[in-house]
Structure formats: structure tokens, C-alpha cells
Amino acid sequence: MTDENDNCSTGIQATYQDEVTPGACEGSFVITRTWSLVDNCNNAAEDQVQIITVSDNTAPTFTAPASIEIFTDADCNYDASIAITGDVTDENDNCSTGIQATYQDEVTPGACEGSFVITRTWSLVDNCNNAAADQVQTITVTDNTAPTFTAPASIEIFTDADCNYDASIAITGDVTDENDNCSTGIQATYQDEVTPGACEGSFVITRTWSLVDNCNNAAQDQVQTITVTDNTAPTFTAPASIEIFTDADCNYDASIAMTGDVTDENDNCSTGIQATYQDEVTPGACEGSFVITRTWSLVDNCNNAAQDQVQTITVTDNTAPTFTAPASIEIFTAADCGYDISVGSTGDVTDENDNCSTGIQATYQDEVTPGACEGSFVITRTWSLVDNCNNTAADQVQIITVSDNTAPTFTAPVSIEIFTDADCNYDISVGSTGDVTDENDNCSTGIQATYVDSEPTPGTCEGSFVITRTWSLVDNCNNAAEDQVQTITITDNTAPELVTELNRNISVTCDNIPEVPQLNFQDNCSAEVTVAFNESSTNSGNASNYVITRNWTVTDGCNNEATITQSINVTVSDVTANDAALCITEDFDLDLFTLLNGVNDTSGTWTVVEGNATINGSLFNPTTLLDGNGSYTDSQLGVYTFRYESSQNSTCPTEVEVSITINDECVVLPCGAEDVIISKAVTPNGDNINDFFGVTGVESCGFVIELQIFNRWGAKIYENFNYQNDWYGTSSKSSFGNSNTVPTGTYYYIINLKNSGLKPFAGPIYVGTK
Known part of the structure; x- marks a missing residue:
């Protein structure tokens, strides 16, 4: 209260008393506050009452269980109780205690029978009706039980x-x-x-x-x-019972050709089955007569048997002569278009019979007419039979048809590969790809093979195709040879060409090496070509002349490849050396630069290459080879080699060697060139004569023999820097046939006798390996 006032008293303050009663829910209250005011003279104002309502407006909190998949049981039921799917365990409120979340389920069918989706909406309200935001838990009910069944019995x-x-x-x-x-x-x-x-x-x-x-x-x-x-028995019909007649010798023919054969063997499944029979012969009523009881049987491939059937063959002797002309027949021409119409080929009468006459033979007359095509004919053969009493049997006619059924022959041209020209065109005429020239037939003349070409099939690259050419040949009687196929493969084998001028072989100094030129190429078929460039050099960093090789490898779409090579011969240094000879007792400093010509750069380094010598910069004193007493041994005499190297310019380095021969008061070594004996021929045939190439005559001088052998084209085939007189015509560089011996011929040697002071020896050597 802030407006206390009195007519006399000052500084007075109102006071209050609170009475608290519980509200409608946990956390709510009603406070009745009674205010009082008394002045300094105890005059009291009328009390005033203030009502203070305390309310809870804070919503509770909770966490719904996570979404879950559950499965149906054997009865397609499912348990979606909270014990299975999860419950809320963290309900919380600022005031209310003991509150519990509740839920409502909405069940919708799933994608198949037995599947459902349960949308479970969880809610929580405190005792003052403050509600938390609903939370949704999705429960997926799935059927994962396989069905059952029983297959029918086998x-x-x-x-x-x-x-x-x-x-x-x-x-x-x-x-x-x-x-x-x-x-x-x-x-x-x-x-x-x-x-x-x-x-x-x-x-x-x-x-x-x-x-x-x-x-x-x-x-x-x-x-x-x-x-x-298959349990069905086959069926057949036995030949009808028949009467046959004895011949002039009272013999009879009861073969199936005469008495009949089963021709209607049939089975529901089996093919190719044949009936068989057993004969039982009993005498008839008179001589020359018989009764043959022929029992026919038939079994299929599954051993189902038909019921046996009986054919009765009655054999009778009658008096009239009989014969049966051979059946009409078709025969065929031979490879030379001839044909054989002898009775051995076309059939003869074999059943001439008469009760009295013996030895009677049927005869025939032939009438020949041309057939429908070359090599075909129709022969009408009329058979006649007369007994000795001129009783004549009725003539019988046999038709012999002569046919040509031999297909012609030919050989199709072999499959061929042809190539496109400079314009990527090609020629598939028979003049280029081959024609049939050996058409042949036993009867027909003038026949010609023909062909049909398939549409060109594109190959694997531009300008390549495959054409299938099918050759056919038919003779005049429509006998067709088997078609033959010729495959014509059209290939582009032309490599791209260089269209830019290029000097292929040039010589330059090391300070004048030209830049890599830009080259242009074209191809007969491919629109685009691939160019790969590489450059190599034999420059080893020393002062030797070297070669730069530039290769442009150009490839078209058919992998035809051309390599354009430019060789640049690079001259590195024109420095030359003058070898010297000194006596070991000469005491002076020799400046090695005085032995060189053309050296402009003296900032390089001198080293000892051969010999146990010491130098001071470019100075060499022969007496440094002597021992402390001024003595020496023979091993200190000989050739000493010194090398000068300068690499200020890596493309133009300087490297030169100079040799100094140290002698004893200039005395010449005891072995000379006239003492060296070199083989003229090598014939390694095992006769111990010229089996090996020999270098002899100086064995006592202790020289090391360095040998090189070259063929007539200058290719080195053998090299040995400590040769022991054991070369017999072998090659250390390549293989010749199934052995490593070189072919018979003339070869060339270079021999260096190391430490001899002699110039190298060179000459021809004949090698006979066969």
C-alpha cells in the first residue's frame, strides 16, 4: 500500500495478515490478505481485503518411446502392449506428481495381409490441466513367418x-x-x-x-x-495266310518276300520296331504239300509285348509256269554319268517255275527314252517266259528309272583379306577376291556357280568391313551343291603419312641443337590420327659425341602405325690428345694440358684412370713413381692414363684421355708385333685342328688379350677382355636357330694386347661351323 494518509499522523504504514487456502489443483493457492492501518493516536482505519490467486500454468514434459517394428505370431496376432513396444518413463511436471502419459492408437493396414501400421499418439496433462505437446510413436507390424505346404507324393x-x-x-x-x-x-x-x-x-x-x-x-x-x-503294347498285323507253289524241283520259297511281311508295326512310343517270326513245318495231305505255321511276335523298346499272331502258309504244287518280274526301280548315274542296268543292279527273275520244264529262264526287251534332264532316262523292260512246250506266261513290265542325283562340286574361293587403297576405296570383284573355276558335275555341262553378297558389316575401325559371300551351284537336274561361304575382310592397312617436310638425319654441334618441329599427318580412312612423340639421347654426360633420336609415332583408327624418326648427330668436343713417353727417372713436372689441343676451359678436373700414379692438379712428375730409395720395379713401368673432364655445359661437356708410357731409360719392351701369331680360320669340328681362335707367341710377356669379333655387317657378336684362346664360333649377343654358333662365313676381329704398347691388330677370320 502506498497511499497511507492521516489528518495528523505522519509516516504511518499499513500492515497485513495472510490466510492461505489450497487451490483447485496441486501448485494452486488462494491467499486472503487483510490490510490494516492505525495512526499515532490509535485511530484505526477500516480493514481492507486483497485476494491473491496462485496458479500453475507450466505444461509437463515427457518422451514417447521410439518407433519400433514388431512381428505377427503363428496365428497372425501381434502384441502391441507397452511391455513390447515401450512406455513413457520420464513424465515430469513443476508441480504435479504421479502424472502418467496416456495414448490413443490408430491402426491402418500395411502393404500385405498381416501387416499394419499403428500410429500411437502419446499425451500428458498435469493436475492443473496443463497439457504437453502430443508425441507420435509409429509401430510397424510385419509378417515374417514363411508359409507351409506339402508337395504331392512322387x-x-x-x-x-x-x-x-x-x-x-x-x-x-x-x-x-x-x-x-x-x-x-x-x-x-x-x-x-x-x-x-x-x-x-x-x-x-x-x-x-x-x-x-x-x-x-x-x-x-x-x-x-x-x-x-510307356506300358502300352505295340500292334501289328501278320501277313494273311497264303498259298504258295512248289517249283520244278518241288522246292518252295517261304521267304517273307514271297509270303508277306509285317509292314504296319506300330507302337504309341517306340519307333523302328520290327516283328520277328518262328516257323513250324508239318507235312500236308500229299507229297509236295506242306503247312507252315508262322508265329509272328513284336516287342517295343520298353519290353511291352503284343499278342503273338499266326500266319498259315500252304505250299501247293501246280502245273502252270510262274515268274515274278523284278520290281520297278530307280537307279542313279555314276560319277562319269554312266549307269548299270544289268540284272545284277536292277533285279532278275529268280522264281521261274514249271511242273515239268526245267531250266527255263525269263528274257527281256528294253526300250530307252530320254528323261527330263541331262543324264536321266526311262527304260521300259518287258519280261517274258515260255516253257518247253511254248506255254507263255503273261508278259510283265519293269520300269527302270535312271536318275542323276549327284550334286555338282565346286570350291569357293578362300576367305580373303583385301585392303583399302589410298582413297579408302576397295575392290570386291571376283577379279580381286577370287572366282570358282572348278565347277564340275557328273552329267550336266556348262554350269556356273553364282554368289550373293551380304551387306557390308562395319569392322572395328573406319575403313574396315566384313562381307559374307555365299556361293551356290545347281546342275541341270536341280541337284544342288552345298552352299559355300567366302568371307571377305576389308582392312585398312595403310599407315598415316607425313605431309610436312622433315630432314630425317642431320648433324649439328652441341650448341646448335634445333627445336622439335611441328609435324602434320594424314590417313586414307581415319579422320583423326593419334601422334605420340618421344625423344631419347645417348648423351651420358661425358664428352663423347652423342645422338638425339626423335620419334613421332602416328596411329590411325585401325591401329596402323608409322614411326617417323629424326636422328640428330651431335658433335660435343673437338679436343684431341697427344700421347707421350717418359722415362721413369726424368725429374720434371709435366703439365698435362700441354698434351691437349683445343682446350679453352681449364677449370675442369684431372684424374688418374689407369696406373698407380699421383698428380698435382694438372702436373705429373715421373719420379713420383719411384720408391723412397729412387728404385722401381717392372710393375711400375707401362702405360698411365689420365682423364680431363669439364662439365660447365651439360650438353657440351669436355672429356679427353691422354696416355703416358713410362719406360726404363726408354728401353723397348721384349715382345713386338712380329711375335704375335693370330689364327686364320676356326673349324670347331672336334678334330683338334683349328678348333679355337688362337692369339699366341707372346705368352711370356704377361699381356692381357682383349678380343672383339664382328660379322660382315659390323655387328659385334663376341667380346672378351681377358681372352683365353677358347672362342669356337659362338655368339654372346644372339641365338642362331637352335644353337648359339654363328653361320659359316667370314668374320672380323680386333685384338688389343693390353699394356703392350702395341697398336691393336685387326683382320678377317674364316669360321666354318658346318
Whole structure:
């Protein structure tokens, strides 16, 4: 209270008393505050009451359980209780205690039977009706139980009269107990694999049954074996009973050619079956007559047997002569278009018979008319038979048809590869690819092979194609040779060409090496070519002349490759050396630079290459080779080599060697060039004569023989810097045929006798290896 006032008293203050009562919910209260004011004279104002309402407006908090997937059981039921799916355990409020979250479920069907989606909405309200924001938990109910079923039992079924069989499920059995915890109306399906059985008409069907429920849970496949068997006996008709007649010798012919054969063997499944028979012969009513009881039998390939049938053959002797002309026949021309119409080829009468006459023979007359094409004819052969009493049998006619059934022959040109020209064109005329020149037929003349070309098939690159040429040949009787195929492969084998002028071989000094030129190339077929450039150098960093080799490798789309090479011969240094000879006792400093010509740069380094000598910069004193007593041994005499190197310019370095021969008061070594003996020929044939190349005559001088052998083209084939007189015509650089000996011929040697002071020896050597 801030407006206390009194007519007399000053500084007075109101006071209050609170009475607190609980509100409607936890955390809410009603405070009744009574205010009082008394002045300094105890005059009291009327009390005033203030009502203070304390409310809880803070919402509680909680966390819904995580979304979860649960599964149906064997009865397609599921348990979505909070014990399975999770409960809220962290309900919290600033005032209210003991509050519990609650939920509402909304269930919607899933993608297949037995699957659902439960949307569980969790809510929490405190005792003062402050509500937390709802939270959603998704519970996915899934069916992961595979269905069950029982495949039909394995079964044997039988083929019908047409060798067909019915393997439908109506005959072989169906699955009737498909079952799933959730899915309804599911049906098992099957796949058949058919393999032939042990005989015609029998099979084994492996039927694999499968079952998948509506949620794609698959049962284990089950196999039913269906055996298809042929149990139908074959059928046939035995030849009709027949009467046959004895011949002039009272013999008879009861072969099936005369009495009849079974021609209608039939089976529902087996093919190629043949009836067989057994004969039982009993005498007839009179001499010369017989009754043959012929029992016919037939069994198919599956051992099903038809009922036996009996043919009765009555053999009778009659008086009239009989004969049977050979059946009409077709014969064929031979390789030379000739034909054989002798009775040995066309058939003869073999059953001439008469009750009295013996030795009678049927005769014939031929009438020949041309056929429809070259080499074909029709021969009408009329057979006649007369007995000795001029009783004549009715003439019988045999038609002999002579046909040409021999196909002509030819040889198609071999498959060929031809190449495009400079304009990427090609010529596939027979003049270029080959023609048939050996058409031949036994009868027809003038026949010619023809061909048909396929459309060109593009090859693997521009300018390449494949044409399939099919050659055919038919003779005048329409006998066709088997077609022959010639493959014509069109290839671009022309490498790209350089169209820029290029000096291929040049010589320059090391300070005048030209830049790499820009070259242009073109190809006959490929629009684009690939150019690869590389450069190599024999420059080893010393002062030797070297060669720079520049290679441009250009490749077209067909991998035809050309390499353009430019060789640049680089001259490095024109410094020359003058060798010297000194006596070991000469005591003076020799400046090695005085032995060189053309040296402009003296900032390089001198080193000792050969010999145990010491130098001071460019100064050499022979007496430094003597021992402390001024003595020496023979080993200190000989050639000492010194090298000067300067590499101020890496492309133009200087390197030169100078040799100084140290002698004993200038005395010449005891071995000279006239003492050296060198072989003139090597014939390694094992006769111990000239088997090896020899360098002899100076063995006592202790020289080391350095040998090199070259062929007539200058290629080095052998090298040995400590040669021991053991070369017999071998090559250390390459192989010749199946051995490593060189061919017979003339070769060339270079021999250096190291430490001899002699110039190298060179000359020809004949090698005979055969």
C-alpha cells in the first residue's frame, strides 16, 4: 500500500495478515490478505481485503518411446502392449506428481495381409490441466513367418495311345494344404524339368513346388518326381495266310518276300520296331504239300509285348509256269554319268517255275527314252517266259528309272583379306577376291556357280568391313551343291603419312641443337590420327659425341602405325690428345694440358684412370713413381692414363684421355708385333685342328688379350677382355636357330694386347661351323 494518509499522523504504514487456502489443483493457492492501518493516536482505519490467486500454468514434459517394428505370431496376432513396444518413463511436471502419459492408437493396414501400421499418439496433462505437446510413436507390424505346404507324393503315370501323357496336377496331384499365419488364398506353383527315361516314351519330370505368401515370405521348395512310363503294347498285323507253289524241283520259297511281311508295326512310343517270326513245318495231305505255321511276335523298346499272331502258309504244287518280274526301280548315274542296268543292279527273275520244264529262264526287251534332264532316262523292260512246250506266261513290265542325283562340286574361293587403297576405296570383284573355276558335275555341262553378297558389316575401325559371300551351284537336274561361304575382310592397312617436310638425319654441334618441329599427318580412312612423340639421347654426360633420336609415332583408327624418326648427330668436343713417353727417372713436372689441343676451359678436373700414379692438379712428375730409395720395379713401368673432364655445359661437356708410357731409360719392351701369331680360320669340328681362335707367341710377356669379333655387317657378336684362346664360333649377343654358333662365313676381329704398347691388330677370320 502506498497511499497511507492521516489528518495528523505522519509516516504511518499499513500492515497485513495472510490466510492461505489450497487451490483447485496441486501448485494452486488462494491467499486472503487483510490490510490494516492505525495512526499515532490509535485511530484505526477500516480493514481492507486483497485476494491473491496462485496458479500453475507450466505444461509437463515427457518422451514417447521410439518407433519400433514388431512381428505377427503363428496365428497372425501381434502384441502391441507397452511391455513390447515401450512406455513413457520420464513424465515430469513443476508441480504435479504421479502424472502418467496416456495414448490413443490408430491402426491402418500395411502393404500385405498381416501387416499394419499403428500410429500411437502419446499425451500428458498435469493436475492443473496443463497439457504437453502430443508425441507420435509409429509401430510397424510385419509378417515374417514363411508359409507351409506339402508337395504331392512322387507318382508314376503312363503314356496314352499317342505316346502323350497328362502331367497336369489333376492327374499327378496338387498342393491342398497351403497355409500361412496371415496370408489367405495363397497357391503353390511349380516348375518342371523333364529328362528322358530309359526307353522311348519314358521320362522323369522333376517338379519343384514353391510357395510365397503375400508378404513375400517363401517356404522351402519341395520336389515331386513324376515318372512317365510307356506300358502300352505295340500292334501289328501278320501277313494273311497264303498259298504258295512248289517249283520244278518241288522246292518252295517261304521267304517273307514271297509270303508277306509285317509292314504296319506300330507302337504309341517306340519307333523302328520290327516283328520277328518262328516257323513250324508239318507235312500236308500229299507229297509236295506242306503247312507252315508262322508265329509272328513284336516287342517295343520298353519290353511291352503284343499278342503273338499266326500266319498259315500252304505250299501247293501246280502245273502252270510262274515268274515274278523284278520290281520297278530307280537307279542313279555314276560319277562319269554312266549307269548299270544289268540284272545284277536292277533285279532278275529268280522264281521261274514249271511242273515239268526245267531250266527255263525269263528274257527281256528294253526300250530307252530320254528323261527330263541331262543324264536321266526311262527304260521300259518287258519280261517274258515260255516253257518247253511254248506255254507263255503273261508278259510283265519293269520300269527302270535312271536318275542323276549327284550334286555338282565346286570350291569357293578362300576367305580373303583385301585392303583399302589410298582413297579408302576397295575392290570386291571376283577379279580381286577370287572366282570358282572348278565347277564340275557328273552329267550336266556348262554350269556356273553364282554368289550373293551380304551387306557390308562395319569392322572395328573406319575403313574396315566384313562381307559374307555365299556361293551356290545347281546342275541341270536341280541337284544342288552345298552352299559355300567366302568371307571377305576389308582392312585398312595403310599407315598415316607425313605431309610436312622433315630432314630425317642431320648433324649439328652441341650448341646448335634445333627445336622439335611441328609435324602434320594424314590417313586414307581415319579422320583423326593419334601422334605420340618421344625423344631419347645417348648423351651420358661425358664428352663423347652423342645422338638425339626423335620419334613421332602416328596411329590411325585401325591401329596402323608409322614411326617417323629424326636422328640428330651431335658433335660435343673437338679436343684431341697427344700421347707421350717418359722415362721413369726424368725429374720434371709435366703439365698435362700441354698434351691437349683445343682446350679453352681449364677449370675442369684431372684424374688418374689407369696406373698407380699421383698428380698435382694438372702436373705429373715421373719420379713420383719411384720408391723412397729412387728404385722401381717392372710393375711400375707401362702405360698411365689420365682423364680431363669439364662439365660447365651439360650438353657440351669436355672429356679427353691422354696416355703416358713410362719406360726404363726408354728401353723397348721384349715382345713386338712380329711375335704375335693370330689364327686364320676356326673349324670347331672336334678334330683338334683349328678348333679355337688362337692369339699366341707372346705368352711370356704377361699381356692381357682383349678380343672383339664382328660379322660382315659390323655387328659385334663376341667380346672378351681377358681372352683365353677358347672362342669356337659362338655368339654372346644372339641365338642362331637352335644353337648359339654363328653361320659359316667370314668374320672380323680386333685384338688389343693390353699394356703392350702395341697398336691393336685387326683382320678377317674364316669360321666354318658346318
